[in-house]
Amino acid sequence: MFRPLLFNCTRFCWYPFQGHLEDASQAPYGRCAFEGNCKPTCCSYTHGQVELKIKKKRYKVFQIPKNNGKYRTVYSVDQEIKAQLRLILPLLQKIKDNLDATNVNYAFESGRNCVMGASQHLGNNYFLSMDLVNFFDSVNKGHVRGLISENILEDCLIENSPRQGLPTSPLIATIAFLKFDYLIVRALKGLSENVVYTRYADDLTFSFNDQTNKKLIQKIVEEILQDSGFALNRKKTKFQNKANGRIVINGVSLGDDKIQPTRKTLKKIRAARHQNNKDSLRGLLEWAKCKEPKAGT
Secondary structure, X not given: OOOOEEOOOOOOOOOEEOOOHHHHOOOOOOOOOOOOOOOHHHHOHHHOOOOOOOOOOOEEEEEEEOXXXXXXXXXXXXXXXXXXXXXXXXXXXXXXXXXXXXXXEOOOOOOOOHHHXXXXXXXXXXXXXXXXXXXXXXXXXXXXXXXXXXXHHHHHOEOOEOOOOOOOHHHHHHHHHHHHHHHHHHHHOOOOOOOEEEEEOOEEEEEEOOOOHHHHHHHHHHHHHOOOOOOEOHHHOEEEEHHHOOEEEOOEEEOOOOEEOOHHHHHHHHHHHHOOOHHHHHHHHHHHOOOOOOOOO
């Protein structure tokens, strides 16, 4: 085991992170474990040997309809740019791994998925779900300045944000929210019980056994996100009581001791069978297995 370190930069002195495992035990407390210092080179292209020159205007914007009648804006770049952006992914993953002190996020992570995230809440009685508004578009350069090099941000951001559709956007958005994951986890430790917190991209889930903690958790999250650039979609805040029936988290259902498909998924399976929609049925049946990812996938 090794102690958390503080990211020793003027703007980011709040940041506990674990750094390279082999370096962390020797690094002095309060120092950056990236190469033993806080110079921009710790997040530069030098780790990945990547040199890109991406023209920002080479993208298209699409409006995809959502179930609520609104539209999701997706940015599409050509295959050449997409291939270049993918070269940055190992470096972004390395930055994320070094900065992540909580490991509460189960989206966009190798070896993690929504089933694994939901399973962390098995055994609790009360569940509070909160949703962030426009997660990707809410991230701006200020959230990751000093954590990711300017060169990378220049290539990966469109109009100052990691837009949906770019392969680098999920990791950049994840890195941007690590600070708030840490602040939430730290604040929850002050409550009367061990509250479980997980995040699946923009979906924040809390489970607990003392119902009086519901309002306290909401207050904690609201205060931490105040003036952060992120906002909660209050219409999607949902409280569930295990005594009232099966609990649904991130599209899967929590039984007494296992994860199960939701009634909505089972209904879709019946409809696909009735319509003889083999492709849809195949996908739904696979989803209904509620499997955790294999190691390394």
